[in-house]
Amino acid sequence: xxxxxxxxxxxxxxxxxxxxxxxxxxxxxxxxxxxxxxxxxxxxxxxxxxxxxxxxxxxxxxxxxxxxxxxxxxxxxxxxxxxxxxxxxxxxxxxxxxxxxxxxxxxxxxxxxxxxxxxxxxxxxxxxxxxxxxxxxxxxxxxxxxxxxxxxxxxxxxxxxxxxxxxxxxxxxxxxxxxxxxxxxxxxxxxxxxxxxxxxxxxxxxxxxxxxxxxxxxxxxxxxxxxxxxxxxxxxxxxxxxxxxxxxxxxxxxxxxxxxxxxxxxxxxxxxxxxxxxxxxxxxxxxxxxxxxxxxxxxxxxxxxxxxxxxxxxxxxxxxxxxxxxxxxxxxxxxxxxxxxxxxxxxxxxxxxxxxxxxxxxxxxxx
Amino acid sequence: xxxxxxxxxxxxxxxxxxxxxxxxxxxxxxxxxxxxxxxxxxxxxxxxxxxxxxxxxxxxxxxxxxxxxxxxxxxxxxxxxxxxxxxxxxxxxx
Numbered sequence: 133x134x135x136x137x138x139x140x141x142x143x144x145x146x147x148x149x150x151x152x153x154x155x156x157x158x159x160x161x162x163x164x165x166x167x168x169x170x171x172x173x174x175x176x177x178x179x180x181x182x183x184x185x186x187x188x189x190x191x192x193x194x195x196x197x198x199x200x201x202x203x204x205x206x207x208x209x210x211x212x213x214x215x216x217x218x219x220x221x222x223x224x225x226x227x228x229x230x231x232x233x234x235x236x237x238x239x240x241x242x243x244x245x246x247x248x249x250x251x252x253x254x255x256x257x258x259x260x261x262x263x264x265x266x267x268x269x270x271x272x273x274x275x276x277x278x279x280x281x282x283x284x285x286x287x288x289x290x291x292x293x294x295x296x297x298x299x300x301x302x303x304x305x306x307x308x309x310x311x312x313x314x315x316x317x318x319x320x321x322x323x324x325x326x327x328x329x330x331x332x333x334x335x336x337x338x339x340x341x342x343x344x345x346x347x348x349x350x351x352x353x354x355x356x357x358x359x360x361x362x363x364x365x366x367x368x369x370x371x372x373x374x375x376x377x378x379x380x381x382x383x384x385x386x387x388x389x390x391x392x393x394x395x396x397x398x399x400x401x402x403x404x405x406x407x408x409x410x411x412x413x414x415x416x417x418x419x420x421x422x423x424x425x426x427x428x429x430x431x432x433x434x435x436x437x438x439x440x441x442x443x444x445x446x447x448x449x450x451x452x453x454x455x456x457x458x459x460x461x462x463x464x465x466x467x468x469x470x471x472x473x474x475x476x477x478x479x480x481x482x483x484x485x486x487x488x489x490x491x492x493x494x495x496x497x498x499x
Numbered sequence: 500x501x502x503x504x505x506x507x508x509x510x511x512x513x514x515x516x517x518x519x520x521x522x523x524x525x526x527x528x529x530x531x532x533x534x535x536x537x538x539x540x541x542x543x544x545x546x547x548x549x550x551x552x553x554x555x556x557x558x559x560x561x562x563x564x565x566x567x568x569x570x571x572x573x574x575x576x577x578x579x580x581x582x583x584x585x586x587x588x589x590x591x592x593x
Contacts, residue, residue: 166592195558195588196510196547214542219551227550 134456135499137206139187140470141169141449144488146189148207150498154460154474157483163207167191173234174496175260176455177242178204185498188245188261190231198228200247202261206498211262218247218255218264224271226251233449234261235291238298248288252279252305254317269317270303275340282306282343282362289448290347294354302357302372307343310359310372323372330363345388346448350426352397358427360390360402360448367427378427383414389451393459393476398426401433401453401461401477403446412443420451420463422477433461436480437471444469449492456497464490500524502533502578505585506544513544524578530563531574533584548586558589 138149138157145162146169171190178186184206192198200217201210220226229250237244245261248254253271255264270276270288279286287305294300299316302323309324322340329342343362350356355371358378364385366375379385384404393399400423406414413419419434438444444465454460461473463480468487471480472495504520514520522536531553538545548559553574555561561568562585568576578584 193547194592195556197550197556199546212543216542216546216551219546222551225552227552227554 134497136454136456136460136495137174137185137187137498138454138462138470138472138483138493138495139172139174139189139207140464140484140487140490141172141189141191141492142464142468142488142490143168145169146172146191146207147484147487149470149483150206151472154454154456154472155481157472157481159484160207162488163210164189164191164201167193168230168491170491171231171234171247171449172492172494173236173245173261174494174498175236175245176496177236177239180239180242185496186260188234190234190247192230198230200231200234200261200264213262215263217257217262218249220253221266224266226253229285230287232285232287232289233291235293237293238295241298244293246291246293246301248291248303248305250281250285250287252276252286252288252308254288254291254303256317267317269313270311270320273311273320275308275322278341279305279308280341290344292347292349292357295349295351296354300354302347302349304344304347304359306345306362307341309340309342309344310347310357311340312372323368324375325373326368326375327359327361327366328364346390348390348392348400350392350397350400351394356398356426358390358392358400360387362386362408365390365402365427378423381423381428381430382421383419383432386411387446388448389446391451391453391461394453394455395457395459396424399424399476400427401451403451403463405445411445416440416442418442418444420461420473420477420480433473433477433480435478436473436482437463447491450490452493452495454495454497460495462493462495464493466490500528500578500580502528502582502584504533504537505583507586507588509588510544510547510586513547514541528578528582529574530561530568530572530576530578530584533578534574558591560587560589561585562587
């Protein structure tokens with residue numbers, strides 16, 4: 133049996149679920165009640181030190197602002213530093229609005245954690261996520277003043293450290309596009325060639341400014357990326373230098389999440405929505421779409437998902453794969469339902485219903 | 500100069516479960532000076548009320564002797580001996 137923890141961030145707090153078969157789940161919460169939880173992470177690098185995974189949560193109170201909390205006992209207790217874990221330096225004139233992404237660093241840097249935040253910025257922690265420092269290279273980028281906020285706000289919502297080369301990292305933001313550093317964050321270059329921005333009046337293939345919703349990396353090919361954009365689904369095989377559409381075979385090219393399988397190269401999941409102006413599953417039938425050939429072809433995975441009158445959406449971080457074998461796949465909806473697949477998408481069970489709107493999910497083997 | 504800060508129940512965990520805090524301020528006392536002192540003693544309480552620019556968060560109201568501080572000088576507002584500063588979360592949200 134595999135003990136899996138599922139961390140569910142919602143618009144009104146955090147919920148945790150545990151299962152040993154990924155079909156029957158025990159739910160607890162709300163933890164951190166009445167806080168918007170846009171970012172969660174399960175840092176499993178602690179296993180090497182014989183410790184349980186650390187849960188990191190980026191939560192915001194509409195009254196009392198954003199913060200980061202951590203738990204080293206799978207949610208039994210929580211710690212939050214007295215000093216603000218993430219705060220802009222005084223000379224920036226900026227204030228943290230929201231933590232959008234918490235990403236553990238490479239395996240060989242077990243204390244490094246990255247945070248993507250609103251306004252558009254990247255922070256780095258050297259102490260496992262308790263305190264963060266602004267990454268000046270991205271903040272000082274000359275493009276920053278031209279990055280536009282997406283509907284949810286102007287944020288770095290995707291952070292993808294290279295699993296091997298600690299100098300390399302990809303970030304993505306709405307609506308700025310994909311950027312890469314190859315020198316540890318000192319300098320950043322846009323990597324959006326081939327991604328169309330149909331919401332722009334003239335040049336619809338700009339150097340930057342694309343509304344990328346999520347980017348995932350093939351863990352076995354660090355230079356292969358998948359991107360779900362505001363319009364379009366893309367793949368890059370050259371570290372983001374060029375992108376090609378992989379939307380053929382999907383019922384729609386609009387959506388928010390895209391997730392790569394943690395072990396099977398070229399297996400990727402997305403959740404298409406009908407269109408920008410019709411943000412629900414095509415024909416009112418929920419379906420995760422899975423590709424096993426890096427986006428060349430797609431298969432609907434819908435057994436156990438709502439098959440009619442389903443008008444939900446799934447946000448950019450509300451889909452995830454755990455690290456079990458076979459991998460579990462998880463989807464949370466804005467209407468408060470969470471679904472789990474214990475068999476890589478072949479079948480689905482309902483983990484929870486009637487929660488507050490789900491903003492993010494993460495899952496991992498914990499024992 | 501002695502100033503009392505009344506803390507709402509929802510924030511008392513950030514200041515040792517106290518409903519009222521008493522601070523002695525030196526010289527010409529302002530609301531900014533008070534919050535600088537709160538930040539030293541109870542940093543988590545201070546950052547619940549102000550962001551890192553020192554601005555009061557949108558849905559938090561700070562009253563000085565019954566007057567909302569945004570209407571009497573904001574962070575520059577003067578505090579007199581015996582002033583009572585109330586922290587009151589606004590009624591907002593859904």
